Amino acid sequence: MSLSRRGFVKALSSAAMVTSLTGCNSNDEQQEKSKIKVGFNHGVASGDPLQHAVIIWTRITTDARLINVQWQVATDEKFTQVVASGDVTSDSVKDFTVKIDVNGLQPNQHYYYRFEANNTLSPVGQTQTLAEGELDKAAIAVVSCSNFPAGYFNVYREIVKQHQTSPINAVLHLGDYIYEYGAGEYATEDAQRLNRIPSKETECLTLDDYRKRYAQYRSDSDLQALHATLPMIAIWDDHEIANDTWREGAENHQQQEGDFSQRRAAAALAWLEWLPVRENPVSSMITYRDFSFGDLFDLYMLDTRVVARDEPLDYFSLTDTSIESISGLIQQARSPERRLLGNDQKQWLSERMATNTAKWSLLGQQVLMGKIEMPSSVMMGLFQLFQATDENKPAAMKAVQNAISAYLANPSSDPYLLPYNLDAWDGFYMEREWLYGVTTKLNKQLITLAGDSHNAWCSELSDHKGKGVGVEFATSSVTSPGLEKYLGLDLKTIGQMEFVLPQLVSELQWVNLKQRGFIRLDIDHQQVLSTWHFVSTVKEKEYQVETQQVVTKNGLMVS
Template sequence: MTRLTRRGALGFGAAGLGLAACTTPAPGASVPAFPHKVSFEHGIASGDPAQTSVILWTRVTTAAPGAVPVTWIVARDPEFKQVVKRGATTTGAERDHTVKVEATGLEPGQLYYFYFLVGRTASPGGATRTLPASGLADYRMAVVSCSNWPFGYFHAYREIAKRGAAGGIDAVIHLGDYIYEYGASGYGGTIGKEIGRNHAPEHEIVTLADYRARHAQYKTDKDLQAAHAIAPWFCTWDDHESTNNSYRDGAENHQPETEGGWTERKAVAVQAYLEWMPVRDPVAGRPRDAIWRKFEIGDLATLLLLESRLVGRGVDLTFDEMFLASDADKPAAVNALKAKINDPNRTMLGLEQETWLAQELKASTAAGKKWQVLGNQVTMAKVKIPDIEKGLPPEKYAQVSAGTKRFYTTARYGFEWNLDAWSGFPAARERLYKSAKDANAKLVVLTGDTHTAWANELHDAGGQRRGVEFGCTSVTSNGAGDSMPFEELNWLMPEANDEVLYYNAFSKGFTLLTLSATQVDAEFIRVSSVRTQGYFASTDARFVARESEIGGISGLRRIMAGQEVTRG
């Protein structure tokens, strides 16, 4: 498969990161004049690649009334001397002047360059690539999640752009929380004020105009633009693209009495997402929020992106204040909550998506694909709550807030840690594991959401290994280590959980996943700071898994000083 070279990267943008706008059209291009001022303030992007096509995206900034004619150009070279595709479309206020087109008729496994034109004004250039058909030695993806504007600078995106420009990344997977819905005084707001990164608009986003404006703000970030410019992205949403802890019929952070109906809010959040992201729209006849989809990565893997929020998810269960304060010592209350959690009718994906997933896992293994990769939003491993009262030194435990202490006391009742994750849907998790077993899948689960880094082994209720899970930390959002800055957290979680081999409560960054015919390699990349303009990147940990006759995939091996160890 053709990869981006340093020379090629330098050909289409500032410092190889795709930030400089072209000033003239490609040789031979013929485009109509446009009488109004235009610019491309939100960069360009590509996504959802197939073997012969890819989605191209941009947004036109203009005050022009009516339809705006847009031309798009695809070439084999960064100088655009070898143009292979050219097309025309229009945009306007009805879609917030965003542009999303599918470039078809391309060749598998090829690197391409692209840009857009309105009149004689050109967008920045970008690089993208189609998926390979076969004969692939390896495929490298940067895995990211949870990029909260006010919590810090998007250095993880800058690092991805640097590595991609040097030829080290084939694609990016974003597992959700690409934007956050809170106002300037909400989650992260205090830090945002300190470093000059306040959310806009300043209020919590609720309307279509609000969601569009928030997407627009995020896409002005130059580091995010750079990461979009060097490779195609596979994207799915989690909750904050709509609002916190969303589910099919509501959300924790939605108040109908002041914010209107949930159905309406969900619809406008989805509309803005589909306008502003380089993703394929659901096919005609399917709901707009049914964005689960598959990608065939040569003969190496099938990537299955899940939708776990808006379509099939039942109401979230919580350790609410009443339970924590009054009922946690009452066996009847504990048993009642456990009965709700274990209800076999609870679903996260919904029946249609569960059926689709089972079928696609079987199809992938039948086709001889080495790996079945799930782009999944929330933690799948069985994770019990660690006992921090026993695990922390007394002087550190005394610093823990009363609310946090109340939450962690649930450890004594055997509850799993996060009921918003698969831990709150154990019957649905077992159904997924059964589908993996029936398909003899080598399951690799990619997870975001927690703002911490994980390496987990996944086992069904019978104790049989069904896969491995790599949880990427956040781009910026605060994790457990930000509220409890105690290094003991990093070993308390693995000590309390057989499935957890690695946990880092403090890092910010991304995971670099490399798929090959013999193994899956996950490297946890950390940026030194998100609160300062400068940073450096380093590797915190690295794990590999290989094919196995038991459970389809081996246990995880940690690579330390060039040597493999089985735990730690």
């Protein structure tokens, strides 16, 4: 249909008006956009690497209600070889976090990534994908229990420093990435001097509380550097929610603090927002997953804390600590009904282990798996020591030393062994035996990794028949205080305990009860070398490093 001259002019005029208005709006939008302040105050991060994919993360600091963010991944630092890019929006619903699952990448490849918002560039991050097929060697760093007010993150800085000269493939964080406590609570006695007072100065209960806590931790320059340098594979423990969390509650959750399920949901959402982890499509509460580092090792990240754990058993919940009462508690710990992993996770783990075929099988999980069983006379003495006042501690410690001396002089004098910590796998005896049965049947060379205790441990694992099934390397904490703080003992006495404990505990090969640090695992097809790196202090920025090494060549014994 033809247009009349009048109609054509009218249409042209209308089009010009629309164009003019659009142009005005565009200019207005650009002017408004230029006024929006944008910052990447919490750095960048990457995590959950696969052979062809990796998560990249950032957070935008802005007053805008909605922000558009561009991202790029390249094979070079100058971004002349961009291999993936895109854009995404974020807002307050996501706490302005941005998390991209970048696909289509090449295996065993080093990449650079960055973000841009409102003409502002983020810092450049580095990451790498996992190998596919043959892999001669790899190195991972293992950390746990990073309490912001307890001290500086010197451990994170040391990992980055080592990576510059001896490359690391990934960092495993085994939980307690944050702590929920408020000012004046656990491990905050130096917080004011260190300028590390917990965010809002209150305990985390709500979504905003947990978000603010993550924001505070991610303001730390050493943690930012770690995330910008290496991909992280993380799992949660209890303090991401509350101390001694279990399936339906927590020691550090009281009735007046509201519904626990709502608190747990808020904490889980904040964890997913702020950590570079891949969300499970079935449920945001499912965090167990596995990673294959070529044909060298398979890594299984387990949830032993939130999804299925029964309420922990506690010696100090007993009205009396008689042998009879303690024996009853241990019988509960050995009940086949007690759950730590739960049926769904057990089925997943057994299926994945049956499918995977790498040389080594690593379990990344929270709590000590090795049996830390001590003579009953020593344990009774330790109960008294834990509860002793400062004035009575020397006498209580003397009683423990006497019990140890008597046992070592004549082990048959005390044939009854008591597990030290029922919050660990010692409190879930049958599920541990189930796990050992699976790995033995599948002929897996098992290396278990643990955190949680704030101290470093090395054990040779065995089943209820005494048959060797694997080894355990447990990392110390990044900052959280260990037994040296809980027991209130001097370094000389702690040193004596470190020497004696392996003589009392059959599976235990070595222990450090006094220093903060991390584990570096150097893995090849012949052996797994575990090096514990300990920093001399977390109360000052300057520190020295001490190390302790063990090696396993068969996944059963260490030397």
